[in-house]
Amino acid sequence: xxxxxxxxxxxxxxxxxxxxxxxxxxxxxxxxxxxxxxxxxxxxxxxxxxxxxxxxxxxxxxxxxxxxxxxxxxxxxxxxxxxxxxxxxxxxxxxxxxxxxxxxxxxxxxxxxxxxxxxxxxxxxxxxxxxxxxxxxxxxxxxxxxxxxxxxxxxxxxxxxxxxxxxxxxxxxxxxxxxxxxxxxxxxxxxxxxxxxxxxxxxxxxxxxxxxxxxxxxxxxxxxxxxxxxxxxxxxxxxxxxxxxxxxxxxxxxxxxxxxxxxxxxxxxxxxxxxxxxxxxxxxxxxxxxxxxxxxxxxxxxxxxxxxxxxxxxxxxxxxxxxxxxxxxxxxxxxxxxxxxxxxxxxxxxxxxxxxxxxxxxxxxxxxxxxxxxxxxxxxxxxxxxxxxxxxxxxxxxxxxxxxxxxxxxxxxxxxxxxxxxxxxxxxxxxxxxxxxxxxxxxxxxxxxxxxxxxxxxxxxxxxxxxxxxxxxxxx
Numbered sequence: 001x002x003x004x005x006x007x008x009x010x011x012x013x014x015x016x017x018x019x020x021x022x023x024x025x026x027x028x029x030x031x032x033x034x035x036x037x038x039x040x041x042x043x044x045x046x047x048x049x050x051x052x053x054x055x056x057x058x059x060x061x062x063x064x065x066x067x068x069x070x071x072x073x074x075x076x077x078x079x080x081x082x083x084x085x086x087x088x089x090x091x092x093x094x095x096x097x098x099x100x101x102x103x104x105x106x107x108x109x110x111x112x113x114x115x116x117x118x119x120x121x122x123x124x125x126x127x128x129x130x131x132x133x134x135x136x137x138x139x140x141x142x143x144x145x146x147x148x149x150x151x152x153x154x155x156x157x158x159x160x161x162x163x164x165x166x167x168x169x170x171x172x173x174x175x176x177x178x179x180x181x182x183x184x185x186x187x188x189x190x191x192x193x194x195x196x197x198x199x200x201x202x203x204x205x206x207x208x209x210x211x212x213x214x215x216x217x218x219x220x221x222x223x224x225x226x227x228x229x230x231x232x233x234x235x236x237x238x239x240x241x242x243x244x245x246x247x248x249x250x251x252x253x254x255x256x257x258x259x260x261x262x263x264x265x266x267x268x269x270x271x272x273x274x275x276x277x278x279x280x281x282x283x284x285x286x287x288x289x290x291x292x293x294x295x296x297x298x299x300x301x302x303x304x305x306x307x308x309x310x311x312x313x314x315x316x317x318x319x320x321x322x323x324x325x326x327x328x329x330x331x332x333x334x335x336x337x338x339x340x341x342x343x344x345x346x347x348x349x350x351x352x353x354x355x356x357x358x359x360x361x362x363x364x365x366x367x368x369x370x371x372x373x374x375x376x377x378x379x380x381x382x383x384x385x386x387x388x389x390x391x392x393x394x395x396x397x398x399x400x401x402x403x404x405x406x407x408x409x410x411x412x413x414x415x416x417x418x419x420x421x422x423x424x425x426x427x428x429x430x431x432x433x434x435x436x437x438x439x440x441x442x443x444x445x446x447x448x449x450x451x452x453x454x455x456x457x458x459x460x461x462x463x464x465x466x467x468x469x470x471x472x473x474x475x476x
Contacts, residue, residue: 267295295321
């Protein structure tokens with residue numbers, strides 16, 4: 001009996017090897033048992049077949065209500081809301097002979113007799129499992145399939161190739177569309193429009209286009225371009241002023257808009273230099289020109305809004321912006337959320353936690369550090385630790401007016417966080433040699449086997465140049 005049993009096993013294994021000839025060796029066949037989101041369906045993948053039980057907690061257990069088609073071999077099964085209709089679908093990554101389903105293109109005379117990968121999607125319907133979408137050949141090798149695991153707005157399927165390259169696929173009315181999953185960012189330091197700068201602009205170039213004439217191409221080539229607007233804007237000539245309480249001509253803001261920036265950070269120590277009126281005008285100006293404005297809220301925006309979410313290629317980014325203080329100017333009692341401050345550590349940690357739960361990636365813009373010091377101070381170190389422990393992905397620093405180091409940090413769980421401690425000035429009239437050298441941070445966010453991560457990063461040095469006639473501009 002023992003010999004006969006062994007012979008039977010060898011025979012079955014041999015038949016299976018012959019039957020599945022042509023399926024690559026990198027394929028891993030998984031077994032799993034889990035419930036759908038409603039908890040009513042139990043899905044079991046075993047021996048390359050899927051079975052579904054319905055209403056498993058009911059007294060009258062109906063048992064198995066559905067089995068996967070006999071002609072397919074299932075590599076992996078998921079249950080997720082792939083079409084974003086608030087209910088799960090059953091998703092099978094499977095293999096079958098031939099590249100086409102029941103219907104093949106009219107120009108194909110005969111389907112191939114080889115194994116290929118397919119994606120099958122089914123809908124749950126009480127005691128029935130109904131076909132929703134049966135794919136033709138996927139068109140690429142898929143070693144594993146997962147979904148992004150985030151709640152609305154979009155569920156995406158993530159395919160991992162045998163070489164660990166990732167791709168993202170989104171349901172698009174009838175079928176799946178492959179998404180671009182690499183997003184490029186650039187970020188610049190402080191715009192400090194001292195009197196020589198705004199005087200030249202108001203007299204010679206009211207568009208202030210000279211501020212960005214040498215970086216426009218880099219801005220247009222990036223998916224997200226960010227700059228720190230150090231000082232409040234004004235359209236009142238009587239409010240235009242230099243240090244110590246700035247009022248910057250709105251022309252500078254218009255130049256930011258015209259250059260194509262996507263985001264401005266405005267939580268700085270000069271945010272309240274023109275009081276609540278300055279904050280109201282600055283925030284409203286950028287909002288009205290479709291530039292995302294971070295770190296400040298108008299008098300009417302009394303409810304705390306600690307972060308803003310932007311999306312590129314259906315990837316969601318939470319952006320937060322804090323400053324160490326406001327030069328001793330108190331927040332108006334009518335709105336204590338007008339400027340976002342490094343004040344309540346526990347609250348900031350909770351804000352980051354909430355942002356992480358809603359988005360794919362978290363970026364903090366920090367106005368911190370010691371002015372004119374190229375060394376990172378203890379305040380920066382402390383908050384860097386807080387951000388790393390909270391799971392922030394990128395930190396971009398401003399305020400010292402000089403360049404400071406940047407580095408990639410890793411926590412005990414293997415989470416990476418890129419930190420630019422200070423990008424220095426983008427534009428200013430400060431004469432110190434260290435203040436005329438700034439930098440442009442550049443990094444790319446891409447889909448990896450562990451989710452969205454930094455895949456490239458660096459810094460391009462910049463220099464502020466003063467030209468005859470009083471023109472200030474920036475060169476790489």
